[in-house]
Amino acid sequence: xxxxxxxxxxxxxxxxxxxxxxxxxxxxxxxxxxSIIIGSRGIGKTTTVAQYIKENYKDSEALYVxxxxxxxxxxxxxxxxxxxxxxxxxxLLCFDExxxxxxxxxxxxxxxxxxxxxxxxxTGSSALQIxxxxxxxxxxxxxxxxxxxxxxxxxxxxxxxxxDSITLESLVxxxxxxxxxxxxxxxxxxQKIIPLFKDYLKHGYYPYYLxxxxxxxxxxxxxxxxxxxxxxxxxxxxxxxxxxxxxxIKMLLSVxxxxxxxxPKISDLKKAADIKDDRTLKDYLxxxxxxxxxxxxxxxxxxxxxxxxxxxxxxxxxNLMYTKEPNIGNLxxxxxxxxxxxxxxxxxxxxxxxxxxxxNGDFYCEEKYTFEVGGKNKGFDQxxxxxxxxxxxxxxxxxxxxxxxxxxxxFLY
Numbered sequence: 001x002x003x004x005x006x007x008x009x010x011x012x013x014x015x016x017x018x019x020x021x022x023x024x025x026x027x028x029x030x031x032x033x034x035s036i037i038i039g040s041r042g043i044g045k046t047t048t049v050a051q052y053i054k055e056n057y058k059d060s061e062a063l064y065v066x067x068x069x070x071x072x073x074x075x076x077x078x079x080x081x082x083x084x085x086x087x088x089x090x091x092l093l094c095f096d097e098x099x100x101x102x103x104x105x106x107x108x109x110x111x112x113x114x115x116x117x118x119x120x121x122x123t124g125s126s127a128l129q130i131x132x133x134x135x136x137x138x139x140x141x142x143x144x145x146x147x148x149x150x151x152x153x154x155x156x157x158x159x160x161x162x163x164d165s166i167t168l169e170s171l172v173x174x175x176x177x178x179x180x181x182x183x184x185x186x187x188x189x190x191q192k193i194i195p196l197f198k199d200y201l202k203h204g205y206y207p208y209y210l211x212x213x214x215x216x217x218x219x220x221x222x223x224x225x226x227x228x229x230x231x232x233x234x235x236x237x238x239x240x241x242x243x244x245x246x247x248x249i250k251m252l253l254s255v256x257x258x259x260x261x262x263x264p265k266i267s268d269l270k271k272a273a274d275i276k277d278d279r280t281l282k283d284y285l286x287x288x289x290x291x292x293x294x295x296x297x298x299x300x301x302x303x304x305x306x307x308x309x310x311x312x313x314x315x316x317x318x319n320l321m322y323t324k325e326p327n328i329g330n331l332x333x334x335x336x337x338x339x340x341x342x343x344x345x346x347x348x349x350x351x352x353x354x355x356x357x358x359x360n361g362d363f364y365c366e367e368k369y370t371f372e373v374g375g376k377n378k379g380f381d382q383x384x385x386x387x388x389x390x391x392x393x394x395x396x397x398x399x400x401x402x403x404x405x406x407x408x409x410x411f412l413y
Contacts (some may be wrong), residue, residue, distance in 0.1 A: 035121045044207045046123065051066070091118070172404065260314055
């Protein structure tokens with residue numbers, strides 16, 4: 001059994017062990033005995049696992065198993081693989097796409113409890129719920145939420161630059177210095193920051209863009225990943241869903257894509273997606289958010305916990321907006337929300353340390369900062385009397401005063 005799996009594992013590592021290492025590889029040590037990495041499709045989880053194996057283990061010490069490979073799962077259980085691997089001196093066992101395996105939580109719990117010298121890394125959909133059902137892994141596993149590329153990472157991967165990430169606190173206090181230094185570095189290579197930023201908005205969030213021969217194929221692949229996230233991943237994670245509910249979730253996403261970002265009217269959404277009651281609609285919206293396809297922006301952390309009606313609905317990242325012709329104002333807000341939301345996920349912040357809809361400006365962060373988002377001529381009328389308020393301005397290379405260049409928010413992780 002192991003010989004066949006080791007051949008597949010070795011081939012996987014050689015193919016996916018890319019030179020560029022994302023923020024996740026550099027900041028997450030994966031020291032715990034059971035680490036679970038969740039995230040939306042296409043953001044680099046599999047590549048990160050390959051890089052981690054290559055850098056830390058000899059060939060015979062680590063084994064990668066793709067649970068979406070029917071040839072693997074039809075022959076062996078996860079526990080059988082672990083038993084033989086440990087018997088032969090294995091140290092690190094990596095399971096990819098665990099949500100595709102029916103009893104993954106029970107088997108991971110069993111493997112963790114039985115083999116106390118074995119380290120396990122598992123990856124799965126961002127919609128994965130480790131604390132649901134009879135096999136709660138929350139006391140055994142450390143869960144990491146991996147996100148797509150920041151603008152900073154895009155510049156590193158696509159153009160070879162090396163920039164440090166920054167905190168929101170340092171950005172609002174030193175944004176002129178930060179923007180000037182980055183701008184000057186890029187202009188030494190006869191490039192301009194605004195065109196690079198526009199490239200990122202269109203195709204920079206997903207690392208696999210570099211492997212695509214053209215944009216057409218990239219957006220075809222992106223659309224396929226959206227379909228698989230709904231038609232396959234959600235069905236595996238939520239077995240009570242059926243063909244009709246999946247159809248309505250896709251209809252709901254289609255309505256959102258045509259309208260985002262917007263302040264949702266529950267009655268209009270129900271009618272457009274042929275959904276009968278408020279509870280079902282909120283459940284479908286939550287599942288799309290879990291799958292990393294939309295972002296539900298709440299008024300505060302209490303609203304999130306109670307799952308009240310969201311104040312605004314966004315697509316999860318700016319690349320998704322190019323599945324149709326995006327509105328520039330909507331694009332700016334989507335970028336801002338995405339980068340701040342990912343910043344807090346990377347920090348593994350508490351719920352109240354995040355981004356929320358603001359009653360006065362557009363957004364409110366850390367119960368401290370208020371932001372308006374717009375073009376370079378955007379004024380302060382709505383937030384002029386609010387402490388710690390700022391305008392995030394597009395088409396601006398370097399900000400001034402409390403007006404911050406929008407693109408600099410892409411350096412938060």
